[in-house]
Amino acid sequence: MMFPVETGLEFSGQAGEINNERHQMENLNLPVRNVFGVAGNKVQLPCDIQAPANDRVIMVLWFKGDVGSAIYNWLIIRSFDVRGSRDFSNAGLWSSPAALGGRAFFVYATTPAHLSIDRLEPGDEGMYRCRVDYEDSPTIHQNVNLTIIVSPQRPIIRDHSSRNITHIKETFNEGSDVHLRCETRGGRPLPRLTWYLENAVIDDSYHYDDKAGLTINLLNYPKIGRQHLDARLICQANNTNLVPPQTNLVILDINLKPLFVKILTKESKVFVDKKYAVECSTIGSRPAAIMSWWKNNKQITEVVQNYPTENNQSISILEFVPSIDDDGKYLTCRAENPSIHDSILEDKWRLDVQYQPVVTLRMGVTLNPDDIKEGDDVYFECIVKANPKAYKLAWFKDDKELKNNATAGIVLSDRSLVLQSLARTSAGEYKCLAANSEGKTASNIVKLQVMYTPVCKDGKSEVVVGALKQETVSLVCAVESHPEPLTFQWTFNNSGELVEVPQSRYIHVSPSEKSHSATETMKEYQQYHGSRLNYTPATEMDYGTVACRATNQVGRQLMPCLFQVIAAGRPYPLHNCTAREMSNSIESEEYLTKSSSGLLVRCLEGYDGGLPIYSYQLEVTGDEDENRIILNRTVKAGPLGATFEITELAAGRSYRLFIYAVNNKGRSEPTILEPVTLKGVAMYTTGNKQQDDDDDEDEELETKGQMMRNVSNR
Template sequence: MRLRDLPHSGCVGVRVRPKSVSLTSPLHLGKIIMTSEVSRSWWPRALHLLVSGLLLSAHTSTAAYTVDASEPELETSQVEVVLGYNASLPCAIHPPPNDAPALTLWYIGSGEAPVYSYDQRPTSRPNRWSETRVFGERASYLPLEHPPVLHLTNVTTQDAQLYRCRVDYHTSNSRQAWVRLSVIVPPTHIEVVSRMSPVEVGQINDVVSGPGRWSSNVTIEPEEKPLVAGRRANLDCTVIGSNPPPQVTWYQQGQEVEPLRTEVQVGDNITVSVLLLDVTREHHGRQLVCRAQHPTLSDATLEDIYTLDVSFKPNVSLRLGRALNPADLQEGNDIFFDCSVDANPPPYKIRWLHQL
């Protein structure tokens, strides 16, 4: 643009192209030609237009560092991590030739405030900053990785966001990349819930709807406690939730035993098998197993194990100490006796009596 091309009256408009002037490039003012055709009265206005144009150029050149963050680019990196593990968010930007990063900023989505910055402008060493309310001390930038990554430790569910990385260069325009972090949360606990079937035994829909559709539980309980040696006891095995009713089998020390009876409560979908046991002291500590098997699902088997706790009166035995020989007892020597008591519950008191 030459000043002699300016009109002699009216307003003058100047359009400055943002990319035509660089802040680091020298301004070639010698290309502006001043001729005698321009009136001296136009010199102040021309100087004003020149300064305004320079200021506008500087403003637009600075604006080249601002990028549109309204929506992600077409290519968004995807990162998945399990809750509590570490994650690396890539800043997948192709750097311009013959230029180096000056400042790297990380944002959440299209937010305007950065949550992490890595300043590589000439200083004693790179300056790092992290928003404590977002990352705390868990974030660190690794610029030597290919591509560079923002490394997060001990990832939380709040870290599952869409992130934007923006890199400002020394002479080139800023560039940005998007990355979405997904956090996988594993199961914290497993709960088995028993549900009663809405179909009663004998109804038209009394069928199994598919494999694994058997939610039941099996429990063994004696009708009276405690179990006492010398008495008869009934033990109930209750199965809840099987439809059709299960096949119930009893085992004692690995051997199958026949139950006294088996009852089915149709309305409540409950099966109760009763075992009659003549309790002896030898039953103490033995295990009873009640096993319920679905009649149509061979793999659908549940069982409960019950350890018998039998109360019985003390059985006492008295003998000489093992180190003594009954045929070689001498007057004046010490004699030791062993008193063995077999009882359940264990005796709380033992008394020794002599010459009653």
Template sequence: MASQRGNKMEGVRLMLLAAIMFSTCLDQAQSALISRTVGVIGKGTRIYCNVSEPAPASQVTLTLWFKNNSKKPMYSYDARSRTPREWSDSNYFGDRATYEASEDPPYLRITDVKETDEGMYECRVDFRRLPSRRHTSRLNVIVPPGAPKVLRNDSTYASNGIAGPYNEGTNITITCQVKGGKPPPQVKWWREGELQDAELEKSIGGEYRNILKIGPLTRDHLNAQYVCQVRNHELVPALSTTVSLLVNVPPLEVKILDPPSHVVAGKAHRVKCRSSGGRPHARITWWLDGQPFKTFRTVNETNGTLSTLSFTPTKEDHNKVLQCKAESPILQHTPIEDSLKLDVHSAPKVVSIDIETPDPAYIKEGDNVTLWCRVKAYPKVQEITWYHKGIQVQHNLEEGVKVGKQKLMMIGIEKQQGGMYSCRGTNAVGDGQSEPYILEVKYAPVCNFNSSEKVGIARNDQVVVQCRVDASPGTVTFKWYLRTKTKLINIPTEWYTVQDRTSSLNYNVTGIYTYGDILCYATNDLGEQANPCSYTLVPAGKPEPPTNCTASNHTADAFYVACVPGYDGGLEQEFVVLAFDDKNERLIRNETVRGAPAFTLEDLPPESDYLVKVYAQNVKGKSVEQVLHGFTLPSAQPGTAVPATHIFPITPILGVLIGVVAALVLVAVVVVVVMKLRGDTRTIKGRPEGGAKGPHSPLHPAKDGDDGPDVILCRTDSTYEDVDGIPQKLKHANIYETVPYDTKDKNSKNSESADKDEVAYAELTFSNGKSKSKKSKKAGANGAVRCSEESTIYATIDHSRTAAHQKQQGMQQQQQQQKQLQQAQQKQKDLESMCQVETDSIPLMDAALESNV
């Protein structure tokens, strides 16, 4: 029984197993007949109607689509009429579905897939002569996951893509979180293309997380980028987000940039130090020999920190260590540093000037003295120079001066070598000057002025004579003597007083104390002065008149007067100049000066003559007056440029030279005019006796086409009397001038000169100022003197001089004119006297007048 029961149970078990196996095979067979389609939300997809046996499309009459075993179609395609008609249930697709009947196999196109579109779809195809066919498809709708987000260690979102900052050495976690997604997404962590973590944790509410553990953190984690990648289907692009780690690390390097080979004491220097590799920016500090600097400037850069220190080293900073330290402002660690040993160069410092002599406290003339310059400097001094009263001392063995590298030797010192001394040391940095050292040299008294002076005094008058001496020591005594031609007289002590190094003598010429030489001797501890101070007493009186007085540099409103001073009569003198109007003898100027008798008389009326008197005066009276003449030139016409005239003194030597030059010029003019007039003797002899005529005609009368000039008579009205520089007594002369022809012959020689408006000839007729009806004297054997107003002088004008040469000579003539015009009146008198007698010579035109013509 038991065996039967067991057989039955085994049979039932076998039957159940067979049923299961059959059901499984049936499901597999059915699923093999069902096609699968995937659609992504928001995108399009196709559901194929793939009947097993192909049939011509023309045989298809109706196609119906059903969903999830529904009895009512959701979509139909009716091809029974010529124009197929489509219908779509608005509860399912609406206008999102389109049937592509002409495709092989045909399919239902769905746009903008929605999650509700997922399910089983069956298409039924009806034919004209064939039985209907069915095809089943399953549409799976893919729902993409949401954008991944990263949570930091503190469960806050890393919205800016940065996690941290975290300190070096700590352990941290970062979490990638994503919501939604069908099928469930894969969440993975990557770093530089290497998978870090793929483990997925599902949380409540459809959130998926992957937690990545990192640590302990090192410098390698600084700015490391971790990528969280999320994906749930191959049709859906993977989503990712990146997060960078911020790790606080200490600075990696610090360096002093371009350290100087040396620094100079007292000069400002700038030193830069850069730190790199730290996060956050390192804190930089500066130290000198363990002492921190309080002031410096720090700038945070992209790759580090730059600090600039400005400091002024001193000599005491030599060999001290300058440090630049960098440390993290957050982490606790040992600062890193870079250092620089300072090589401080400094200008020399003169510590002192030492003296080497037998008795430094008492140095007198003739002693040997050595001065030492004590200098401290780095680098060493290259040169030491000595100065005496600000003037550099030169090496001179002949005068007993020897300049060494560090010392100054003076053999047989003299009093003038005393005074202030200083030394200067020089090295590559600069100079160092010592404090002044006063070297006092003792010496016997000497006069501190010219040892011989002349003093004027009248008999029974009193004069104060001062004797001033220099001496060291300065305590001196005085003695006064009168030295005559026969004896030396001691002057009583009650006649003079002493104050410091000055003695004042009240001297009166009376009795035995007469005129002669007064001698002053001073004595100190070193003895009596070798050469006394001497004063020569001479009788006082009026001064002598000044000599060689000249007036020069005449302008329209001023002229200059200078003289040579005469003897002052033994007293201080001054000079007086008086200027009178030459016409009415009215006093115009009264000026007094001391020193040299030189005057500039200014603000005078133009074109005027003046009588000038110069004399000297002192307390005894005044000298004889020196009389001379001066004048001012005519003022310039409106619109005419007046050449600048500089007032400068004309010395007597210069006046003599000007007179010599003027005499030579006059001799040359005489020779030229005499030779010219002798060639015209026939013309002069052909005139009637008593030949008083009107204005003289030209030597060569003009003809049409001639190259010679026309002679034009200048009018004798007042306009032609205002000739610059002509004395009043010469202004009655008749002046003729010529102008060139306006020739039409362009090839002639005068065609060029005509363009230059040059003058070929000029005539000048002198009148003696008497009645015009007076007849002239008869001509002599060798010539005639024309004393009437028709008397004519011919002068040839030299055209060979250029304008530049004329301008240069014009300046010289202006200076000569000043001297010559002073002699013009005298020459005019000579000409008038010559008109009364017969002579073989012809009156000459004054050089000053010729230059103006």
């Protein structure tokens, strides 16, 4: 039971008594009970008031004073005085306003009884004495030493920049160190300052700053991880177990690195120009990871779709079309938390891109393609880029495949073509072709140009040209060369005398210029470089050999182009012509008759005019057609002379046959068979003419022989 200590009761009669006892108590050797109280809280000072048998308490007095002090400045506090009955309900209560005032209560119903003091103040500290008076028994004294403990202020938590971060969520990066400062002011005795991670002590190394009046604990906690997410860092200040410690805390908000990243759709092989959707996944980052795609350390920004994080997993899909250049490169998926500088994780995929060969042909790098001459060696390099590897490599010149032929100077190796001792025929368009399982590809064309001295066109180094006296013929010196000729030289040789023809007598002929020669031989030369000489023999001495040489930057033509200028004209008429009506019998070993009716016409050559006869012509006219040519036939000259087979003639009609020999000067006068009628087996011949005609023929043959002898003598 507790009685409030009343203020206002007077105990003046007892004051002197108490005062007189003061000196007596100084020498009492009493035990001391130590009691601790916390400022601002309540304390209980014990006092045993248990009375001996057959006795009773009549007064309890409390005194406060400093032990050993020379000045007895005691404040006498009489809690209650009961004489007579044990009914304490009529007890008088008084508390000194100068001491405890209304904060004190005496509680007698407990064992032991105690003086309860509320709202303790530091000034309440000291030695307290409890005096108990009994009705019959001697007075007893009990000493209580009250120590007042002052709690420290609530701690303050600061970051490295001294910012107060108490009771907030502070963000840190995974793997970083936590540097925090906890400080508290005051406290008696000085407090302990301890750091806790949740319920575990992690740092109790505090120190005192007397000048600032602070207790400080600097926390250095290394490498926090994802297990610390939302954990509490608690700073606790404590100097007694009587009251709970003063605490404050920081909640750890942690940026987390990605745990892993993986490309989910790696294929062993991909094909060029085919579209692929490449998927990449990452988990563990907080906040969500930034995902990106890279190819050989160059970021890909096109056609990338990133999806929102779900269940702590992030997805990125790249639409990717491989190219040939991607073969062997690495496609990389990267995940990173931008708040953490070393948080990048990568997964790489080495691309195996399948494609048909890419083929490039080039001439050897040490060669000058504009300075290659006959006799040089050249080589070509075929650069093949293919996946899978090419299983075939072929070489072509002018679309014709080349084979290895060391004898001909053609040497094929793995990726090169060597041409040894070049000839001018080696010039042309070269290419190579490679094939693999994806297809085959031909390279670009490299044109090989071989420089060589001029040579006569198509190897025609000698041409026979027939001319009559005072007839002008065009001699075209057509040559092949690379580069084109710079100059031409004409010479004339007659009976061993070599004469150079003045330049004013001949002109240059370009490939596009039309030849003005009337002969077929001259027309063949119009597409080549050359020189044209208009030559007119005037006397027998002007017949002979005309030579032409061309010179280009490589050199002078070794073998000249020769023109044998001879006295010549049109051929003489054919003779001994016969026309035999054909039957089913074999006429000779050379001629087989036809089953249908017709004519077999044969003639002998006369003098060829000094030039080879190259064809024979037959024209047929009919009396009923007013001598209009109804049939025209041409055959090439051969060793058997002029022979014609005619099956288009009708039986019973009369025809006239005109037969000619042809050389470069034109055709001869006609030999005429008439009349010719198909009636059965018969022969028509020119032998029925008069003897004068025979004599004329003999004279012409003699003239022909004389001309040939003249040519041979020259």
